[in-house]
Amino acid sequence: MRIGLFGGSFDPPHEGHALASHLALTRLRLDRVWWLVSPGNPLKNTSGLPSLAARMAAAREVARDPRIVVTNVEAQIGARYTADTLRFLHRRCPGVRFVWIMGADNLLQFHRWRRWEEILRTTPIAVIDRPGATLRAACAKAALRFPAARLNEQAAPLLASARPPAFVYLHGPRDPSSSTALRRKAGRP
């Protein structure tokens, strides 16, 4: 079983999340993508964040694919940091090949995540191209620290079974949606 883990605030979820998930499913030959709806990004001010239940319900509306599973596993296990989530999942599901999925914008600040090197050393990572982050992602600090870990995009089907550190950039159809823009449109800060 090959499962992609797509963590996010999903405040709100949008077509960019769905498109990125489909790209990952297809190009990485995944069986499932789990949307890990975060109890709260540890690097963000989460004071105005809608409830987890509300964000999960909205995420289910947008996902519309039986291979995409919307979960609150982080709330269930009391984890906010991705390294803790991954430790738990690797231990709990030793037979599953997990891949961490993130948009290219997130790679730029990945080196600020707690125990980010542990994440890279334990879990293959797919970085999905996103408008505005294409060129900057190639020089992200985390990517430059592990240059030999980068797979060619043609080798993407091998990522899930690659020995980490391993990461790949995926380019495909892109969607400019962003939660920030949608919140502004709805008159939220």
Ligand SMILES: Nc1ncnc2c1ncn2[C@@H]1O[C@H](COP(=O)(O)OP(=O)(O)OP(=O)(O)O)[C@@H](O)[C@H]1O
């Ligand atoms: N349009 C998109 N294309 C590719 N990846 C995306 C896109 N939108 C979000 N992502 C990725 O989805 C994950 C969850 O993102 P998140 O829920 O924060 O949405 P967001 O639109 O980035 O929100 P915000 O604008 O509040 O930062 C992150 O890894 C992010 O990079």
Ligand SMILES: O=C(O)c1ccc[n+]([C@@H]2O[C@H](COP(=O)([O-])O)[C@@H](O)[C@H]2O)c1
């Ligand atoms: O573990 C960390 O230090 C960490 C710091 C920032 C973000 N994350 C994770 O990155 C994912 C994307 O977050 P967001 O808010 O950009 O959608 C989500 O799963 C967060 O829990 C994780």
